[in-house]
Amino acid sequence: MPGLLEKRRSDRDEGTIPTAGMADIAFLLLIFFLVTTTINVDTGIGMTLPPKLKPEQTPPPVKERNLMNVLVNASGDVLIDEEEARVAEIRDRVKSHVLNFGQDPSLSASPDDAVISIKTGAQTPYNTYIEVLDEVWMAYREIWDQIARTNQLPGPDGGSAGLDQTYSSYREYYNQLGPDEDNQIRDTFGAQISIAEPDTGE
Amino acid sequence: MASQKFQRGSSSTEPEFTTASLPDIVFMLLIFFMVATVLRETDIKVRTQLPQAEALTKIDQKRLISKLHIGPLKRGENKGETAIQIDDALIENRRTIRQIMYRKLQEQPKLIVSLKVDQESEMGIVNEVQQELREANALRINYSSNREGPPPS
Numbered sequence: 281m282p283g284l285l286e287k288r289r290s291d292r293d294e295g296t297i298p299t300a301g302m303a304d305i306a307f308l309l310l311i312f313f314l315v316t317t318t319i320n321v322d323t324g325i326g327m328t329l330p331p332k333l334k335p336e337q338t339p340p341p342v343k344e345r346n347l348m349n350v351l352v353n354a355s356g357d358v359l360i361d362e363e364e365a366r367v368a369e370i371r372d373r374v375k376s377h378v379l380n381f382g383q384d385p386s387l388s389a390s391p392d393d394a395v396i397s398i399k400t401g402a403q404t405p406y407n408t409y410i411e412v413l414d415e416v417w418m419a420y421r422e423i424w425d426q427i428a429r430t431n432q433l434p435g436p437d438g439g440s441a442g443l444d445q446t447y448s449s450y451r452e453y454y455n456q457l458g459p460d461e462d463n464q465i466r467d468t469f470g471a472q473i474s475i476a477e478p479d480t481g482e
Numbered sequence: 483m484a485s486q487k488f489q490r491g492s493s494s495t496e497p498e499f500t501t502a503s504l505p506d507i508v509f510m511l512l513i514f515f516m517v518a519t520v521l522r523e524t525d526i527k528v529r530t531q532l533p534q535a536e537a538l539t540k541i542d543q544k545r546l547i548s549k550l551h552i553g554p555l556k557r558g559e560n561k562g563e564t565a566i567q568i569d570d571a572l573i574e575n576r577r578t579i580r581q582i583m584y585r586k587l588q589e590q591p592k593l594i595v596s597l598k599v600d601q602e603s604e605m606g607i608v609n610e611v612q613q614e615l616r617e618a619n620a621l622r623i624n625y626s627s628n629r630e631g632p633p634p635s
Contacts (some may be wrong), residue, residue, distance in 0.1 A: 282617065287551065289579075297580070300501065302578055303505045303508055306508035306512055307508055310515065313512060313519050314515055317518050317519045318520050321541070321542065322540070322541045322596055322626060323538045323539065323541075323627065323628070323629065324488070324535075324538060324539070324541070324596060324624040324625050324626040325535055325537060325538065325539070325624065325625040326541075326594075326622070326623075326624050327538050327625065327629060328621050328623070329612060329616050329622075330621075331616065331618075331619065332619065365506055400605040400609070401605065402604060403604050403606065403607030404604065404605040405601070405602060405605070406599050406600065406601055406604065406605060407533045407601040407602065409608075410534075410535055410601070410627055411533070411535075413625070414535040414627075415538075417537035418536055418537045420537075421537050421613045441496075475612065
């Protein structure tokens with residue numbers, strides 16, 4: 281009798297759960313999640329809308345020379361400061377406007393004062409608007425690229441941009457920034473792009 | 483001599499892979515994909531074919547984003563009229579956008595409104611939505627767009 285008990289116990293000890301099927305189950309789940317996963321990061325053009333003005337407030341004055349008006353109409357024609365222009369021209373026009381440093385009296389007095397204003401008609405296709413906005417942003421990007429490469433601010437009395445090293449492009453500089461670090465380039469050389477108040481139909 | 487060789491080949495010790503750690507590896511992958519998966523995608527009722535742009539920025543913090551879709555209603559083959567959709571609901575009255583956005587802003591002060599606008603939409607409706615967002619003081623927006631041309635290698 282005790283011999284039989286002994287035998288049973290030793291039998292039970294050897295019993296194990298077969299784990300061979302575990303991998304199959306895990307694979308099945310894995311394939312399900314693989315198929316359903318979409319790893320997409322939202323990309324886009326970031327903008328900040330101007331805050332709502334109180335009724336008694338008037339918009340802050342901007343000197344005529346510092347303002348670059350970009351108008352886009354329904355058929356995709358672009359008007360820069362009352363002059364007809366092509367979309368491809370915008371980038372260079374913005375750069376020369378921003379990096380004028382007071383030389384040309386009709387262009388901006390300094391990069392900090394320069395404002396690019398984009399105004400669209402109600403019938404303007406969204407596609408055209410993004411194209412124009414993209415060109416304006418790319419003008420700033422190219423200036424920032426230059427700053428990142430040389431660690432020098434543009435202009436006659438440029439000076440250092442305060443970076444600890446030079447980068448091959450603005451993107452590279454931007455990507456190495458930590459979440460709480462300040463963007464030195466944008467702080468020293470900001471972009472003022474404004475979306476003009478739409479006409480109220482008067 | 484020959485028989486000795488034969489015996490060595492058919493020795494009782496069968497070579498085997500140890501598959502004990504296979505489930506572990508698979509589970510690790512499984513957990514990764516489970517975490518990365520967003521199961522409940524909102525049912526988008528409007529067509530949004532995004533425009534293409536070059537000067538893009540990435541938004542890594544998905545928590546901050548609230549999506550707002552503008553585009554023609556999906557109605558089979560033919561295009562419907564332009565509509566606005568926030569989360570799961572179509573917006574009938576544009577005046578309600580400010581209330582919805584105001585509430586979202588209370589929950590998440592660093593809210594970014596991602597505007598997913600169909601590229602054939604007209605600026606009239608986009609401007610209207612932007613005015614509503616200004617009313618709600620939701621000023622951080624993002625014009626969602628795709629990268630131009632082939633992706634950088």
